[in-house]
Amino acid sequence: MDIASLIGFFLGVGIIFAAIATGGDIMLFIDIPSIMVVFGGTFGVSLMRIPLNEFFRSFSVVGKAFFNKRENPQLLIENAVHLSAVARKAGLLALDNEEIDNPFLKKGISLCVDGHDADLVRKMLNKEIDQMISRNESGQYLWQGVADLSPAMGMIGTLVGLVQMLANMADPASIGPAMAIALLTTLYGAMIANCFAIPIIDKLSSVLLYEQTNMELIVEIINGIQEGVNPKILETLLTSYISNKKRKKDGE
Numbered sequence: 424m425d426i427a428s429l430i431g432f433f434l435g436v437g438i439i440f441a442a443i444a445t446g447g448d449i450m451l452f453i454d455i456p457s458i459m460v461v462f463g464g465t466f467g468v469s470l471m472r473i474p475l476n477e478f479f480r481s482f483s484v485v486g487k488a489f490f491n492k493r494e495n496p497q498l499l500i501e502n503a504v505h506l507s508a509v510a511r512k513a514g515l516l517a518l519d520n521e522e523i524d525n526p527f528l529k530k531g532i533s534l535c536v537d538g539h540d541a542d543l544v545r546k547m548l549n550k551e552i553d554q555m556i557s558r559n560e561s562g563q564y565l566w567q568g569v570a571d572l573s574p575a576m577g578m579i580g581t582l583v584g585l586v587q588m589l590a591n592m593a594d595p596a597s598i599g600p601a602m603a604i605a606l607l608t609t610l611y612g613a614m615i616a617n618c619f620a621i622p623i624i625d626k627l628s629s630v631l632l633y634e635q636t637n638m639e640l641i642v643e644i645i646n647g648i649q650e651g652v653n654p655k656i657l658e659t660l661l662t663s664y665i666s667n668k669k670r671k672k673d674g675e
Contacts, residue, residue: 484562570620577612
C-alpha cells in the first residue's frame with residue numbers, strides 16, 4: 424500500500440471540503456446537472472480517444488497508484504549474489520531448486536535452467552519489459568485525457584449555466600444562485616484534474632520507472648549468472664542501479 428498517495432489524497436480533498444464546510448452549507452456545492460456535465464462529459468469524450476477494453480482497463484491501473492509493492496533493489500542484488508554463487512559452484516541446473524519470490528527473476532532463471540542462449544534470454548526479457556511499459560502507458564493515457572478534458576468540460580458547463588442565467592435576467596433574485604451553480608462546473612473540473620488525475624499520472628509514472636529499473640536490474644542479473652561472473656564482481660556491477668545516497672546508507 425502506498426501510504427503517501429492515500430494520505431495525500433485524503434489530506435488534499437479533506438482540506439477543500441473543510442474549507443467548504445466552514446464557509447456555509449456544503450449542499451450549496453452539490454449540483455447534479457453540473458456533476459453530469461463534468462463527469463459524464465469528461466469520461467464520455469475520453470472514451471472516444473481509446474478502445475473500450477483499454478478504457479475499462481485504465482481504471483484498474485489506478486490501483487497501482489495506491490497499492491504498489493516496491494521491491495528493494497538491494498535485496499535483488501543480495502539474491503543475485505547468492506544465485507550467482509550457487510550457479511558457479513553447482514551449475515545452472517542447481518538454480519532450479521532455489522526459491523525465488525520475484526516472478527520476473529524466476530522466469531529469467533527458468534530460461535537459464537532450460538539452457539537457452541544468453542542473447543535469446545536477454546531478448547525475451549527485454550521484450551517483456553517493453554510490453555509492461557506499453558500496458559502501463561496505455562492505462563495512463565486515459566487519465567492524461569481526464570486531466571486535459573475535465574477543466575474544459577467544467578468551463579463548458581459554466582458557459583451553459585451563464586447562457587441559462589442570462590436568458591432569465593428578468594428575475595434579478597435568480598441571478599446570484601444561477602451564477603453560483605454555473606461556477607460549480609469549473610470547480611468540479613479543476614478538482615478532478617488537480618486533486619486526482621494529475622497526481623495519479625505522476626504517481627503511476629514513478630511506479631512504472633521503479634518497476635522498469637528493477638526489471639532491467641534483473642536482466643543484468645540473469646546475464647551475469649549465465650556468463651559466470653564472479654558474485655562479488657556482479658554485486659559491484661549491479662550497484663550502479665542504486666543511488667549513491669542509498670549505497671552509502673547500506674554500507675554504513
